[in-house]
Amino acid sequence: MSAPKSTSRRKFLLAGAVLTGGGLIIGYNILGRQDKLGNGSLLATGKDEIALNGWVKIAADGTVTIAVPRSEMGQGVFTALPMLLAEELDADWSKIKVEQAPIAKMYSNAALFQNLLPFHPDDDGLLARSGRASIEKIGFALGLQVTGGSSSVRDAWLPMRTAGATARAMLIEAAAKKWNVPATVCVTKNGEVLHPAGNRKASYGELISDAAKIVPPENVKLKDPATFNLIGKAIPRTDVADKVNGKAQFGIDTRVPGMVYAAVKQSPVIGGTLKSSFAELSKNINKNNELYIIPNGVVVVSNSWWRAKKNLDALQIEWNEGANANLDSATISQQLAADLEKTSASGFRNVGDADNILKAATKKVEAIYQVPFLAHAAMEPINCTAQIKDGKCEVWVSTQVPSIAQWKASKAAGVSSDNTIIHTTLLGGGFGRRLEIDMIEQAIHIAKQTGGRPVQMIWTREEDMQHDMYRPIAMSKFSGALDDKGEIVVWTNRVAAPSVGFDTMQRLMGSMAMDMPDKNHIEGAFDQPYEIPNIKIEQVRSKTPVPVGSWRSVGHSYNAFFVESFMDEMAHAAGKDPYDFRKALLQNHPRHRAVLELAATKAGWGQPIAVGSARGIALHESFSGICAQVAEVSIDKDNNIRVNRVVCAIDCGSVVNPSIVAQQMESAIIFGLTAALYGEITIKNGRVEQSNFPSYDMLRMAQSPRIDTYIVPSALPPGGVGEPGTPPIAPAVANALFALNGKRLRNLPLRITT
Amino acid sequence: MITLNINGKDSALDIEDDMPLLWALRDVLNMTGTKFGCGVAACGACTVQVDGVATRSCVMPVAAMVGKKIHTIEALEQDGKFHKVQQAWIQAQAPQCGYCQSGMIMAAVSLLEQKTNPTDADIDEAISNICRCGTYPRVREAIHLAAKMGESK
Numbered sequence: 001m002s003a004p005k006s007t008s009r010r011k012f013l014l015a016g017a018v019l020t021g022g023g024l025i026i027g028y029n030i031l032g033r034q035d036k037l038g039n040g041s042l043l044a045t046g047k048d049e050i051a052l053n054g055w056v057k058i059a060a061d062g063t064v065t066i067a068v069p070r071s072e073m074g075q076g077v078f079t080a081l082p083m084l085l086a087e088e089l090d091a092d093w094s095k096i097k098v099e100q101a102p103i104a105k106m107y108s109n110a111a112l113f114q115n116l117l118p119f120h121p122d123d124d125g126l127l128a129r130s131g132r133a134s135i136e137k138i139g140f141a142l143g144l145q146v147t148g149g150s151s152s153v154r155d156a157w158l159p160m161r162t163a164g165a166t167a168r169a170m171l172i173e174a175a176a177k178k179w180n181v182p183a184t185v186c187v188t189k190n191g192e193v194l195h196p197a198g199n200r201k202a203s204y205g206e207l208i209s210d211a212a213k214i215v216p217p218e219n220v221k222l223k224d225p226a227t228f229n230l231i232g233k234a235i236p237r238t239d240v241a242d243k244v245n246g247k248a249q250f251g252i253d254t255r256v257p258g259m260v261y262a263a264v265k266q267s268p269v270i271g272g273t274l275k276s277s278f279a280e281l282s283k284n285i286n287k288n289n290e291l292y293i294i295p296n297g298v299v300v301v302s303n304s305w306w307r308a309k310k311n312l313d314a315l316q317i318e319w320n321e322g323a324n325a326n327l328d329s330a331t332i333s334q335q336l337a338a339d340l341e342k343t344s345a346s347g348f349r350n351v352g353d354a355d356n357i358l359k360a361a362t363k364k365v366e367a368i369y370q371v372p373f374l375a376h377a378a379m380e381p382i383n384c385t386a387q388i389k390d391g392k393c394e395v396w397v398s399t400q401v402p403s404i405a406q407w408k409a410s411k412a413a414g415v416s417s418d419n420t421i422i423h424t425t426l427l428g429g430g431f432g433r434r435l436e437i438d439m440i441e442q443a444i445h446i447a448k449q450t451g452g453r454p455v456q457m458i459w460t461r462e463e464d465m466q467h468d469m470y471r472p473i474a475m476s477k478f479s480g481a482l483d484d485k486g487e488i489v490v491w492t493n494r495v496a497a498p499s500v501g502f503d504t505m506q507r508l509m510g511s512m513a514m515d516m517p518d519k520n521h522i523e524g525a526f527d528q529p530y531e532i533p534n535i536k537i538e539q540v541r542s543k544t545p546v547p548v549g550s551w552r553s554v555g556h557s558y559n560a561f562f563v564e565s566f567m568d569e570m571a572h573a574a575g576k577d578p579y580d581f582r583k584a585l586l587q588n589h590p591r592h593r594a595v596l597e598l599a600a601t602k603a604g605w606g607q608p609i610a611v612g613s614a615r616g617i618a619l620h621e622s623f624s625g626i627c628a629q630v631a632e633v634s635i636d637k638d639n640n641i642r643v644n645r646v647v648c649a650i651d652c653g654s655v656v657n658p659s660i661v662a663q664q665m666e667s668a669i670i671f672g673l674t675a676a677l678y679g680e681i682t683i684k685n686g687r688v689e690q691s692n693f694p695s696y697d698m699l700r701m702a703q704s705p706r707i708d709t710y711i712v713p714s715a716l717p718p719g720g721v722g723e724p725g726t727p728p729i730a731p732a733v734a735n736a737l738f739a740l741n742g743k744r745l746r747n748l749p750l751r752i753t754t
Numbered sequence: 755m756i757t758l759n760i761n762g763k764d765s766a767l768d769i770e771d772d773m774p775l776l777w778a779l780r781d782v783l784n785m786t787g788t789k790f791g792c793g794v795a796a797c798g799a800c801t802v803q804v805d806g807v808a809t810r811s812c813v814m815p816v817a818a819m820v821g822k823k824i825h826t827i828e829a830l831e832q833d834g835k836f837h838k839v840q841q842a843w844i845q846a847q848a849p850q851c852g853y854c855q856s857g858m859i860m861a862a863v864s865l866l867e868q869k870t871n872p873t874d875a876d877i878d879e880a881i882s883n884i885c886r887c888g889t890y891p892r893v894r895e896a897i898h899l900a901a902k903m904g905e906s907k
Contacts, residue, residue, distance in 0.1 A: 239852065379791050
C-alpha cells in the first residue's frame with residue numbers, strides 16, 4: 001500500500017536540491033570555519049569602536065556589542081545568543097549591548113534544516129547519518145537567515161562561542177605583546193586581560209585597537225562547561241527595560257520622515273479577485289487620501305492609519321468570488337476523511353509486519369481524531385514599512401526571514417538586492433506567521449506607487465485573522481492491538497492533512513515547488529520513541545485552497561494530540577496506568593523515561609487529588625527537546641474546562657538560560673492551551689468565519705494555570721526550547737478529562753457536552 | 755482643534771472628533787508605546803489611564819477625552835526611575851515579545867491604585883488583556899511583587 005520508505009526518503013532529499021535550484025542560493029560553495037567567524041567589516045562601527053569579527057565589536061570605553069542574526073520575537077535570542085559569545089570572551093556582562101546583525105551569508109541558519117529530515121531520531125543508518133551531515137552544509141550554503149524551528153541556540157552554540165573565544169585570544173595576544181610576556185601567562189576576567197605574575201591588567205577597551213591588528217587565530221579552544229560563568233545561569237533578559245517603558249520598537253512603531261499610512265482590504269473569499277474598478281472606487285476617496293490597487297487588494301493611503309482605514313471601510317468594494325465561493329469546513333473535513341481511506345499513502349516508518357499482525361490480533365483499538373485550522377494571531381498585527389527611492393528599496397519589518405525578505409523585496413521592487421535594505425525590528429510575536437513575506441511584497445507594491453514616499457502598511461486584526469497561512473486542519477486514524485498481557489504489539493497511524501512544506505515552497509518558488517512527501521506533516525507521528533514491535537506510519541496529502549503555514553511546533557502541534565491521546569486509549573484498553581504504560585515502552589530511551597518520571601513525580605502522579613479534579617500525562621519529543629507534562633483539570637458548573645496546574649519537565653540538552661527556558665515552557669503551554677480549549681478557524685462560503693478576538697478567543701489571565709517547570713540537567717549539545725512545550729499540553733488535558741469523566745475527546749478544541 | 759491633556763501636558767490637535775485616542779497618540783503625536791492590537795477593545799494592548807482608570811484607547815473618540823487626564827506608558831518613569839510596577843515587571847522577568855506589555859502594565863497600575871493588595875481573583879478580574887506569549891503567570895507575580903513594594907511610586 002505504501003511506497004517503500006527508501007524511495008520516499010530519496011525523493012524527500014531531492015527537496016533540498018529543488019529548493020536549491022529555486023534561486024534561494026548563489027553558488028554552492030560550502031563555507032569553512034573562518035567564514036562563520038566573519039569579517040569585522042560586516043558590522044557598522046561607531047566612534048572608538050572596532051569589530052573583531054562578524055559577531056562582536058568593542059568600544060574604547062569597554063562596551064561590548066554583540067550582533068545577533070536571529071529575530072527577537074519573545075523567545076529570548078537577544079539574551080541567550082549574546083551569553084554564548086560573552087561567556088567565551090570573558091566579557092563584563094554589565095557592559096554588553098545587543099544589536100540586530102545585518103544580512104550576510106555567514107549568519108545563515110544551518111541547524112534549522114535538521115528539522116526537515118525524515119529520519120527517526122533513533123535511525124543511525126548510513127542514509128540518516130549522511131543526510132544529517134549534508135543537510136547542515138546545504139542549509140548553510142542556502143544562506144537563509146531564518147528564525148524558526150527552535151533552532152537559534154542550536155545553530156549559534158559553536159559559532160558564537162568560537163567568535164567569543166577567538167576575540168578573547170586576540171585581546172590576550174595584544175596585551176601580551178604590550179607587556180612583552182608570553183600569551184600563555186595571561187588570563188582574562190570580566191572584560192580585562194590580567195598578567196597575575198606581573199600584577200598588570202588592561203581592559204578590553206584599552207586593548208581593542210591593538211587587538212584588531214592581530215590575525216584571528218584558528219582552532220581556539222572552547223571552555224570546559226564546568227568553568228562557565230554565564231551559560232547555565234538565570235541572567236535577566238537584555239530586552240526587558242525597553243519592554244516596560246514603551247521604548248521597544250516593533251515594525252509597527254517605525255517612523256520615517258515623510259511617511260504615510262496604508263490600510264488594505266483583500267478579497268474576503270480565498271482566492272477571490274477585485275471586481276470594482278479603480279474609477280468607481282476613486283469616487284469615494286476623500287480629499288488628501290489616495291487610492292491604489294495592488295495585486296491582491298485595495299489600498300487607501302492617508303496621513304494617519306485611522307483616516308486611511310475609515311475611508312477604506314466606506315468604499316463599496318466588489319469581488320469576483322472565484323472557484324472557492326462555496327468552500328466550507330464540512331466539505332474539507334469530508335475530504336480529509338475520504339483521504340484517510342485512500343489506497344495509496346506515503347510511508348514514513350515501517351517496523352515489523354504491522355498489517356499482518358493487526359489482522360491476526362484479537363484485541364484491537366481504533367480511533368479517528370481531528371483538529372481544525374488555526375490562526376497565529378500574533379499581538380502585533382501584520383504590517384510593513386517600505387520606501388522605494390533613488391534606485392534603493394528600504395524595508396522596515398518585524399520578520400523571521402530577513403534574507404528571504406531581501407530576495408523577495410528586491411524582486412518586487414525591481415531593485416538589485418545590494419540596494420535592498422531590510423531593517424529587522426523587534427517582533428510583536430512570530431509563531432511562524434512572520435516566516436511569510438506576503439506583507440513585504442504588499443508594502444512594496446504600494447511603495448512603488450507613492451512616488452518615493454515611505455509607506456507604512458498595517459492590516460486590521462480582521463485582515464490578519466482572515467488572511468493567515470493557517471495551521472492545517474488534520475485528521476488521524478489509528479489502529480492498535482494488544483496481546484493477552486496487555487502489551488502493545490501493533491501501532492498503525494495514518495494522517496491526512498494539507499502540506500505546510502508544499503504550500504510554503506509554492507509561495508516561495510511558484511511552479512518550481514514539487515509535490516513530495518512532507519516531513520512537517522507527519523512529524524510527531526513517525527518520530528516518537530515508544531518501543532513497539534510493529535509500527536506503520538503513513539501520510540496522505542489533502543489538497544485545499546486554504547493556505548497553510550508553520551504554526552508554533554508545526555506538525556507536532558496536532559500529531560502530539562493524536563499520538564498521546566491514542567497512547568492513553570491503549571493504556572486504558574490494557575487496563576494499565578497511563579504513566580506506567582508509557583514508561584514500559586521506553587526501556588531503551590533513558591532520556592525520555594527520565595523526563596516522564598520527573599513530570600510524574602513532581603506532579604504527584606498516583607497521589608490523591610481533590611474531588612472533581614483529575615490528572616493527565618503526555619510525553620513528546622520535538623525540535624530535539626523532550627517534554628512531558630501533567631495537567632490537573634476540573635470542569636466548572638458551566639461546563640468550562642479548567643486547567644488548574646501544569647507540571648512541565650523538559651530535557652533540552654545543555655541549558656543556556658534556565659529562566660528563559662522556564663519562560664518558554666510557560667509560553668508554549670499557554671499557546672497550546674488556547675488551541676486546545678478555544679482555537680478553531682472555520683470556513684463558510686469561501687470565507688474565514690472568525691474575524692477578531694471575540695470570535696477567535698484567547699486564554700487570558702483568569703484561565704491561566706499555575707505552571708511549574710523542571711529542567712533535566714544535561715551535558716549534551718543544546719536542543720530546541722521555543723516549541724517543544726506546545727505539543728504535549730492538549731493531550732495532557734484531554735487525557736486528564738478522560739480520567740475525570742471517562743469521555744474520550746478526539747477533536748480539538750476540547751468541548752464538554754452533556 | 756481638540757485639546758488633550760496627555761501626561762500632564764496640553765496638546766492642541768487638528769484632528770476629527772471621532773478619531774480614537776490610540777491613533778491620536780500613535781500617528782499624530784508619534785507616541786508609539788501604546789499599541790494597536792484589535793481595534794475593538796478586546797485585547798487591551800492599547801490600554802492607557804484616563805482620570806486614573808484603565809481605558810482601551812482604540813475605541814475611545816478623542817472628543818470624549820477633552821478635559822480628562824490621560825496617562826500613557828511613556829510617563830510612567832519618573833525622574834529616570836522606574837515605577838514600582840515596572841520594577842516588579844523586571845524582577846519577575848515578565849515580558850517576552852513585549853508587544854502587549856504596555857497595556858498590561860497600565861492595567862496593573864490602575865488596579866494597584868484602586869486596590870493596594872489585590873488578590874488573585876482581583877487580578878483575574880482586572881487584567882483581561884491578551885498576551886499571545888503567555889506571560890500571565892509572571893504578570894500575576896509582578897503585580898503581587900509591586901503590591902509588596904508599597905504605595906510609593
